[in-house]
Amino acid sequence: MANITPYLSRVEGRDRLRITHSRPVVFWMTGLSGSGKSTIASAFEARCIAEGHAAFMLDGDTVRTGLCAGLGFSPEDRSENLRRIAETAKIVASAGQIVVVCAISPDQASRDRAREIISPAADFYEVYVSTPVEECARRDPKGLYKKAYAGEIPSFTGVSAPYEVPQKPDIVLDTVNASVEECAGLLFGYAMDSAYRPDFLLSEMAKAAARASAAILEIYNGQYEVSFKEDASPLTTADTASNKVITEHFRSVFPEYDILTEEEDDSDRDAHGIPKRLNGCGTFIIDPLDGTKEFINRNGEFCVSIGFADHHRVMAGVIAVPARGLLYYAYEGRGAYKTVITEDVAEKGIARLFAEEEQIHVSDRTEGLRITASRSHGDKQTEALLERNKDRIGDILTAGSCLKGCLIAEGEADIHYRWGAFMKEWDTAGMEILCREAGASFTDINGNPLAANRADPVNRNGFRILNRPEAALDVCDIK
Ligand code: ADP
Numbered sequence: 001m002a003n004i005t006p007y008l009s010r011v012e013g014r015d016r017l018r019i020t021h022s023r024p025v026v027f028w029m030t031g032l033s034g035s036g037k038s039t040i041a042s043a044f045e046a047r048c049i050a051e052g053h054a055a056f057m058l059d060g061d062t063v064r065t066g067l068c069a070g071l072g073f074s075p076e077d078r079s080e081n082l083r084r085i086a087e088t089a090k091i092v093a094s095a096g097q098i099v100v101v102c103a104i105s106p107d108q109a110s111r112d113r114a115r116e117i118i119s120p121a122a123d124f125y126e127v128y129v130s131t132p133v134e135e136c137a138r139r140d141p142k143g144l145y146k147k148a149y150a151g152e153i154p155s156f157t158g159v160s161a162p163y164e165v166p167q168k169p170d171i172v173l174d175t176v177n178a179s180v181e182e183c184a185g186l187l188f189g190y191a192m193d194s195a196y197r198p199d200f201l202l203s204e205m206a207k208a209a210a211r212a213s214a215a216i217l218e219i220y221n222g223q224y225e226v227s228f229k230e231d232a233s234p235l236t237t238a239d240t241a242s243n244k245v246i247t248e249h250f251r252s253v254f255p256e257y258d259i260l261t262e263e264e265d266d267s268d269r270d271a272h273g274i275p276k277r278l279n280g281c282g283t284f285i286i287d288p289l290d291g292t293k294e295f296i297n298r299n300g301e302f303c304v305s306i307g308f309a310d311h312h313r314v315m316a317g318v319i320a321v322p323a324r325g326l327l328y329y330a331y332e333g334r335g336a337y338k339t340v341i342t343e344d345v346a347e348k349g350i351a352r353l354f355a356e357e358e359q360i361h362v363s364d365r366t367e368g369l370r371i372t373a374s375r376s377h378g379d380k381q382t383e384a385l386l387e388r389n390k391d392r393i394g395d396i397l398t399a400g401s402c403l404k405g406c407l408i409a410e411g412e413a414d415i416h417y418r419w420g421a422f423m424k425e426w427d428t429a430g431m432e433i434l435c436r437e438a439g440a441s442f443t444d445i446n447g448n449p450l451a452a453n454r455a456d457p458v459n460r461n462g463f464r465i466l467n468r469p470e471a472a473l474d475v476c477d478i479k
Contacts, residue, residue: 013094017256018281020054020096024122025194026089027098027187028114029173030105030166031129032158033144034136036175036183037102040129043184048098048191052311055191056092058085060103073155079110086114093122098191106163123194127187128169133158135176189333196282196315198331201254203349205284205306205318206329208249210346212242212304213322216289220323226296234292239263242288242304250284257308260457261286262426275455282310283453287426291401300324301400307429309452317433319402328360328406330437335359336409362439362467363411368394369471370413372404381419381478389473405431408465409438416465417473419445425457431465441466445475 017023027044029037041057048055060081064071068084071077082105093099099122105111111126118124136158137145148156155161171190173183192198219238227235243263250259258277260266261284268276277283284306289295291302300323308316319328320341327345330336337358339350352358363370373382373396386393397413407413409431429452432442444450445462466472 015256016096018279020281022054022096022098023195023197024093024096025098025125025191026093026118026122027100027125027127027171027190028089028105028111028118029100029102029127029129030111030169031131031173032133032136032163033104033156034139034141035129035131036173036180037104037129039180040173040175040183040187041100041102043180044100044187044191047184047188051188053098053191053195054096055098055100058089058092058099058101060085060101060105063088078106082110082114083117086117089114090118090121093118098195100187104157104163106157106161108164108167111166125170125190126166126168127171127173128166129173129175129183130165131175196310198316198334199353201308202316202318202329202331202353204249204253205308205316206327206345206350207347208246209304209306209318209320209327210341211249212245212288213320213341214346215241215245216295216302216304216322220295220298234296236289236292236295238295239289239292243286246284246286246288246304246306254282254284256280257282257284259284259286260425260453261288262424263288266457277453278455282308284308285314285425285429285453285457287402287430290427291403294400299400301403303401303403303406303430305402305426305430307425307433307452309429312451312453314429314433314452317430319406319430319434321403321406326406328409328434329353330409330434332433332437334437336361336434336438338406338410360410360438362408362435363414364468365394365414366468366470367392369415369473370395370397372397372399372407372413372416374398374400374404374418379419382417384478385417385473385475388476388478392473402427402431405435405442405465408440408467409434411438411467414467415471415473417445417462417475418464419462419478421458421460421462423459423463425452425454425459428459428463435465439467441469 031037045055045057068081071081089099089101115124147153148159157163216238224237229235258280270276287305290305294301304320306318307314315332317330325341327341328338338360339358404416435442442465445464
């Protein structure tokens with residue numbers, strides 16, 4: 001390779017990611033002809049695009065019409081064909097796409113080489129589409145098995161040429177027992193795990209919350225000053241200390257993500273005057289000390305609330321309750337959990353993130369409901385609600401801050417209603433995902449979903465949490 005000097009791009013991977021939203025990942029689908037590679041890959045690609053993720057399908061047959069035209073089916077040509085596909089997949093993935101390759105790739109050596117080529121640049125999954133040859137021949141979507149059995153196609157994989165079953169595939173798709181949509185959904189789950197790394201993300205969020213919790217308690221147990229913000233809400237040194245701990249942690253671990261926090265202005269705009277975080281690939285939504293009034297009143301009902309949103313949806317959340325030493329957390333599709341804050345959590349994150357014994361669920365009560373009411377904000381709508389529905393309400397629990405959401409998520413309370421434009425996204429993001437993952441519905445007061453990471457972070461239409469749809473109260477005329 002004399003006289004060749006590869007030119008390195010000055011663009012960093014994370015800046016590219018801000019635009020494409022996707023961490024580089026390649027799904028390498030291997031299996032017999034007719035096993036279902038293209039059908040599943042196409043459904044998977046369509047699902048990614050529909051949900052706003054850049055994805056690209058590289059089909060073995062399609063590349064043979066262009067990039068690999070001229071290559072035949074001798075072992076050498078097949079090997080060269082796969083090498084070119086692997087190099088192409090690497091480039092496309094590096095450009096910020098979720099890539100799905102469909103290639104029979106009959107031998108383990110060429111699949112291992114594909115992994116070697118691709119994995120420095122992208123997460124690599126070897127996906128074995130395990131359909132037996134008899135089933136592939138029965139389907140025979142391209143009429144090739146008929147020809148192969150008639151001896152018209154020499155070296156046809158599975159008939160007259162060998163197929164080496166993957167020894168350690170990362171994913172196996174059983175198309176006899178799972179539908180196209182189910183197989184594509186399974187790949188989609190892996191793609192999302194790769195894009196957001198749920199274990200890593202949640203664990204780092206838990207670390208930040210546990211550290212913030214310690215910083216808050218140190219101040220809580222000593223002397224602190226109270227000042228007042230422009231809107232007359234109180235601010236203590238604990239709010240600022242907690243904000244510093246959390247934002248410094250996220251800015252160092254996740255430089256690619258944006259931050260929306262109660263304690264910092266949100267003035268970072270793009271050339272069109274739109275908040276930059278709207279164009280990013282993920283935003284932490286932070287209330288470093290939710291319930292400053294409870295903190296000052298020393299009733300222990302204050303929280304650290306952190307949500308993570310992408311595609312205008314909260315995907316992950318962590319709520320720490322420092323005075324009680326508790327940590328609640330949830331990830332979309334993975335459930336809601338409760339654990340205790342330890343020094344280990346602050347240092348290393350949560351060891352067993354999705355431990356079944358720590359999972360929490362909403363109650364199934366639909367009568368004798370336990371409704372939570374805000375400790376700091378009494379209002380006429382809530383009074384009217386309680387009066388009108390008094391036959392259905394068993395108990396009124398007062399609780400400050402987003403502790404309300406935690407109580408509902410763990411089944412201690414059942415419902416909460418809040419009217420008006422008082423709450424901001426940072427007040428609700430953490431408890432929204434926690435409640436949703438515990439089985440509740442979390443919407444605006446009219447039952448409409450709340451978009452996350454909006455230009456205007458005020459929740460203009462209040463919010464409502466219901467453990468069960470049947471628990472909805474009569475709100476007729478309450479405004
Ligand atoms: P390959 O790309 O592996 O050669 P294709 O996707 O072209 O295979 O063909 C697979 C055939 O099997 C299609 O006709 C598809 O409709 C059919 N099929 C039936 N069930 C499934 C399934 N669960 N997953 C994928 N394909 C399936």
